[in-house]
Amino acid sequence: MKWGAVVVAAGRGSRMGAAENKVFLPLAGRSVLARTLEAFERCAAVTEIVVVVAPGEEARAREAVREANAGKVAAIVPGGAERQDSVCAGLAALATDGALVHDAARPLVTPAQIEACCRSAERHGASALAVPVKDTIKIADGDGMIASTPERRTLWAVQTPQAFARADLMEAHRRAKDEGAAATDDAMLLERLGRKVAIVEGDYLNIKITTPEDLPIAELLLSRRRQEERSFID
Ligand SMILES: Nc1ccn([C@@H]2O[C@H](COP(=O)(O)OP(=O)(O)OP(=O)(O)O)[C@@H](O)[C@H]2O)c(=O)n1
Numbered sequence: 001m002k003w004g005a006v007v008v009a010a011g012r013g014s015r016m017g018a019a020e021n022k023v024f025l026p027l028a029g030r031s032v033l034a035r036t037l038e039a040f041e042r043c044a045a046v047t048e049i050v051v052v053v054a055p056g057e058e059a060r061a062r063e064a065v066r067e068a069n070a071g072k073v074a075a076i077v078p079g080g081a082e083r084q085d086s087v088c089a090g091l092a093a094l095a096t097d098g099a100l101v102h103d104a105a106r107p108l109v110t111p112a113q114i115e116a117c118c119r120s121a122e123r124h125g126a127s128a129l130a131v132p133v134k135d136t137i138k139i140a141d142g143d144g145m146i147a148s149t150p151e152r153r154t155l156w157a158v159q160t161p162q163a164f165a166r167a168d169l170m171e172a173h174r175r176a177k178d179e180g181a182a183a184t185d186d187a188m189l190l191e192r193l194g195r196k197v198a199i200v201e202g203d204y205l206n207i208k209i210t211t212p213e214d215l216p217i218a219e220l221l222l223s224r225r226r227q228e229e230r231s232f233i234d
């Protein structure tokens with residue numbers, strides 16, 4: 001199957017509290033978006049990338065594409081009010097049968113993880129990168145009291161990329177829109193139709209840049225990764 005990626009970058013980054021969209025903040029000398037695009041550019045399984053940006057941020061996105069030397073970027077399209085709307089806009093511009101969806105705000109994703117999601121989706125129909133939850137999770141009632149404790153061994157913290165047959169995901173988005181269903185990730189849209197999504201175990205380093213402390217952590221992780229790559233070559 002040919003794989004294309006929708007990289008969604010059209011959020012506001014309100015929890016980051018920066019003066020600009022967090023995906024354009026610098027991370028080890030390049031923007032967060034450029035770092036993310038580099039990973040997809042380097043993944044052999046991906047043939048095409050669509051970047052979804054907030055209207056008015058197209059020029060900044062083009063700059064990130066240049067920084068990343070991302071020749072696979074086929075289109076930069078405007079996103080919508082919610083992440084779900086932005087994914088939908090990206091899917092419409094993608095030409096491949098396979099569709100990966102990824103948050104621009106997860107710049108530490110690796111080409112190997114992207115490839116693993118593609119292979120798992122080819123086998124199972126759809127897949128999502130995730131890690132086992134380490135903490136004990138509580139469900140609270142409306143008064144801030146603990147209501148119950150779900151069995152931890154069944155819990156996974158889901159990340160992106162998530163991989164689908166493009167037609168299946170477009171249909172799931174169409175159904176969700178018609179039925180007024182909102183989802184914080186794309187796997188949820190297939191789940192609600194009773195479709196299976198396979199978990200691909202990723203790693204805890206594929207963090208989402210969400211709040212200010214995430215940026216220095218990502219810098220540290222990137223520099224450690226570079227050191228490891230250098231010592232492997234030496
Ligand atoms: N309308 C939206 C909202 C989010 N995103 C993208 O979806 C990813 C994950 O969303 P999140 O981390 O929540 O980003 P923001 O919405 O930008 O952050 P916040 O919720 O703090 O405003 C990000 O890459 C973001 O740019 C998007 O493309 N379009």
Ligand SMILES: C[C@](O)(CO)[C@H](O)COP(=O)(O)O
Nearest residue numbers: 083103158159160184185208
């Ligand atoms: C898709 C996602 O990154 C999976 O962890 C996450 O759900 C995005 O959520 P957010 O509310 O947009 O931060």
